[in-house]
Amino acid sequence: MKLRHNYEYTVWKWYVFPALFLVLLVGIGPLFYSLFISTHQYNLAKVQIPYKFVGLKNYAFLFTDPHVWNAFKLTVIFSTASVSLELIFGTFMALLLIDVVRGRNVFRSLFLIPMVITPIAVGLMGRYIFDDAVGIVNWVFRLFDLPRIIWYGNTKSALITMIILDVWEWSSFVFLIVLAGLMGIPNEYYEAAKVEGAGFFAVLFRITLPTLRNVYLLAMLIRIIDTFKEFDKVYIMTKGGPDFATDLITIRNYTIAFKEFNIGLGSAFSIIILIVMILLGTFLIRVVQRAD
Amino acid sequence: MKYKTVASIPKFILIGLLLVLFLSPIIFQIISGFKNLGTIYDPEQIVSLKHLTLKVWKDAVRLQRFLFYLRNSILATVISTTIVMSFAIPAAFGLSKLKMNEKTRRTLSFEFLAMRMLPGIAVIIPIFVVYKKIGLLYTLPGLILIYIVFNIPLATWLLEGFFKEVPDEISEAARIDGCSSSMELTRIIIPLSAPGLLSVTILTFIFIWNEFMFASVLTTSSCRTLPVWAAYTTYQHFIVNYSMLGISSTVMIVPVIIFAILMQKYLVRGLSFGAIKE
Numbered sequence: 001m002k003l004r005h006n007y008e009y010t011v012w013k014w015y016v017f018p019a020l021f022l023v024l025l026v027g028i029g030p031l032f033y034s035l036f037i038s039t040h041q042y043n044l045a046k047v048q049i050p051y052k053f054v055g056l057k058n059y060a061f062l063f064t065d066p067h068v069w070n071a072f073k074l075t076v077i078f079s080t081a082s083v084s085l086e087l088i089f090g091t092f093m094a095l096l097l098i099d100v101v102r103g104r105n106v107f108r109s110l111f112l113i114p115m116v117i118t119p120i121a122v123g124l125m126g127r128y129i130f131d132d133a134v135g136i137v138n139w140v141f142r143l144f145d146l147p148r149i150i151w152y153g154n155t156k157s158a159l160i161t162m163i164i165l166d167v168w169e170w171s172s173f174v175f176l177i178v179l180a181g182l183m184g185i186p187n188e189y190y191e192a193a194k195v196e197g198a199g200f201f202a203v204l205f206r207i208t209l210p211t212l213r214n215v216y217l218l219a220m221l222i223r224i225i226d227t228f229k230e231f232d233k234v235y236i237m238t239k240g241g242p243d244f245a246t247d248l249i250t251i252r253n254y255t256i257a258f259k260e261f262n263i264g265l266g267s268a269f270s271i272i273i274l275i276v277m278i279l280l281g282t283f284l285i286r287v288v289q290r291a292d
Numbered sequence: 293m294k295y296k297t298v299a300s301i302p303k304f305i306l307i308g309l310l311l312v313l314f315l316s317p318i319i320f321q322i323i324s325g326f327k328n329l330g331t332i333y334d335p336e337q338i339v340s341l342k343h344l345t346l347k348v349w350k351d352a353v354r355l356q357r358f359l360f361y362l363r364n365s366i367l368a369t370v371i372s373t374t375i376v377m378s379f380a381i382p383a384a385f386g387l388s389k390l391k392m393n394e395k396t397r398r399t400l401s402f403e404f405l406a407m408r409m410l411p412g413i414a415v416i417i418p419i420f421v422v423y424k425k426i427g428l429l430y431t432l433p434g435l436i437l438i439y440i441v442f443n444i445p446l447a448t449w450l451l452e453g454f455f456k457e458v459p460d461e462i463s464e465a466a467r468i469d470g471c472s473s474s475m476e477l478t479r480i481i482i483p484l485s486a487p488g489l490l491s492v493t494i495l496t497f498i499f500i501w502n503e504f505m506f507a508s509v510l511t512t513s514s515c516r517t518l519p520v521w522a523a524y525t526t527y528q529h530f531i532v533n534y535s536m537l538g539i540s541s542t543v544m545i546v547p548v549i550i551f552a553i554l555m556q557k558y559l560v561r562g563l564s565f566g567a568i569k570e
Binding site for chain 1: 303306307310311313314315316317318320321324332333334335338339379380382383385386387390391392393400404406407408409410411412413414415416417418419420421422437438440441442444445448473477498501502504505509518519522523526532534537538540541544545548549551552553556557559560563
């Protein structure tokens, strides 16, 4: 009987280990190799630079590189602004559509489109609609007699353009999960509030938003992580320019590793990004878990 | 009737405005594939539909090898998705239905979720170096291998959620009747969670179809996928080729839009890590 019991507890390994093995070998394994490369001087473009061990020199260089600090600063701005606007916009949309019962699924399908279409297509779309000469955004601005803006070709507005595009792409995500959360709030809460004579904003801030706390935390967790990983849209639109105005951490890292082919330095940077993501992810997950 | 404060006509105007805001840029982009560059760069014809033409599409098929890149994208996506599912289904079954130490179960399950946070840029550099050494660089199989590994974790995590919804009593009853674990998976769990399986398959398909960063580093003109081709073809000459931009974007997004509309309910669940179950 004991033997049979033990056998039952090992069956799962036959099912889980193949996937686990593959993920650890090809997904996690390279990270250790990256850690190794990051302590070397290793440039694929310039043969005159020899491959050799340099210790922590790559890391020291990165910490004194103003472009690296700039990249982190821009990423924090991009993430904070995009995620806050998405939360506000998404909530607004959910409150607008919560009562619409007929056609709700049609609206949901339509609002789902921006977030599932290829990010490269979104970036190319941004490139076209924000074109200062033939883009539709400036065309609309002209209709209302607003000034012509050079959106992504200008250091002042390039990052703002990226934020607008990210909000366009991902507000629906917040909308969809807040909508689902709203539909889960029992009607009695609202009836009680009505009896008490609570107004729209009292209901919103005393009942709706506090009840949806976890929904919001989850939306923030996913969006913050994803904005830190943002690459496709910005790369296709500006490649980090003009003059480093949209040079997010991923773009900077890509440029170091695959434009300058400085593999050693690029690895060191990617290890730093990885550590930042692990710290950020752990912190956010702790916040979500404490709320549960 | 929860929020009666907003009257219904202004409300529908607002919803209409939002739809215009979200969808008109996509339509504008698709239409640009039917205009030649002369029309696109004419400031008087930004919104005009007068000079639409199929010529750019014909040229794209004839001169730009776009069918070849389409083939690469379809191959990479279909092969990767199939293999992802054949690893993820057993893994999710093991983690959700079979007997094991609860602590191990939680740890492994969390590991699969945590992989979702791993920034691609951290893995791509060492992969690039290793691929260069073993000759997988600039080949489709090399790209497919990365797609498989990077999509197993999320697929497993989502499938776990779907499999858990199959009541344990059914599995118990089957086991008493002498059903082995493999029969339990193929005869009970898979048929009973078919909608879930379909949605995870489609979600994986979309993720791979849309992927750009790995493809841009690991492929060259002999095995480019659509997003990489789109990036190249738009910036080929001194001016941005907005006609090609429209065509390449259309080819990428139309299949995804069709899938998204058909699978709306399940996609929301997938994109929110299974948090939205409705």
